[in-house]
Amino acid sequence: MEQLYFSLNATVPIFLVMVIGYFLHRIKMLDESFIKTLNTFNFKVTLPFLVFKDIAESDFYTVWDTKYVCFCFFVTLFCIITVWVLAHLFMKDKNILGEFVQGSYRGSAAVMGLAFIQNIYGNSGMAPLMIIGTVPLYNVAAVFVLSLTGPDAKGLSKTSLKKTCIDVLKNPIIIGIFLGMAASLIRVPFPLVITKTIGNIGQLASPLALIALGAGFEGKKAIKQLGPTAIGSCIKLVIPAAIFLPLAIHMGFRNEMLVALLVMLGAPTTPSCYIMAKSMGHEGVLTSSLVVATTFLSSITLTVFLFIFKTLGYI
Secondary structure (H helix, E strand, O other), X not given: XXXXXXXXXXXXXXXXXXHHHHHXXXXXXOOHHHHHHHHHHHXXXXXXXXHHHHHHOOOHHHHOOHHHHHHHHHHHHHHHHHHHHHHHHHOOOHHHHHHHHHHHHOEOOOHHHHHHHHHHHOOOOOHHHHHHHHHHHHHHHHHHHHHOOOOOOOOOOHHHHHHHHHHHHHOHHHHHHHHHHHHHHOOOOOOHHHHHHHHHHHHOHHHHHHHHHHHOOOHHHXXXXXXXXXXXXXXXXXXXXXXXXXXXXXXXXXXHHHHHHHHHHHOOEOOHHHHHHHHOOOOOHHHHHHHHHHHHXXXXXXXXXXXXXXXXXXO
């Protein structure tokens, strides 16, 4: 029972905060404009401050792990290519192929992942290294996938690829990670007033991000595209995690490292998938369905995986 309590305590509070966000939106306390602003604020301010703080306060030479970052990168790349190939072979409706592929591989590693890991360990743990290995790849791959598919697909252009690479370099979370690494590397002695200020802003990240996710939850859209949604949800939450987490354990990854990999492989589809899909000419219905379905189902799948790892003594 101790293992079950641990797993529930790690996952249930996160989803309860999301439920509160959903409730506040339903009673009109949070409107669409506020939710959009809150998402932007989290992405550009609170999350970068959080990862900066946790990395800057760590010993860079101890935290950095090339083997771990490479594992995150190549596993993510393998998943993207595999889903792309299988979708091309078996999916009949090519108009939704791009949305299916993106929604099946691109998880909420930064927003949901950081909240999840912080709830367990009290800090971002190994999430920043996992983000380095996955988030830039997520974005670049999404441009390829969405540019080459969809009803109005015009193919990949140098302009769109260049823009994505620039966007990756300008990503506030990525900037926060690298600035934190630089501060840790040269051991910058921040005054206490600066440290507390950064910490106070970083503490806002998880609760505000979860409230925004819950407030943006649209349950009615989950009933559309049921077949692809069910398959995509299974891929996003279960199959890669079931394949690669045992491999990660075999390679010696434990505790914070293993939990970060669980987030990488089993976190729900990120809401930013919908924004990118719509901006690149796709309908967006399947993407929104995947976001809703995986967000709801991940409360079960993440709890089960955590329970298994805790029972086996890996975390």
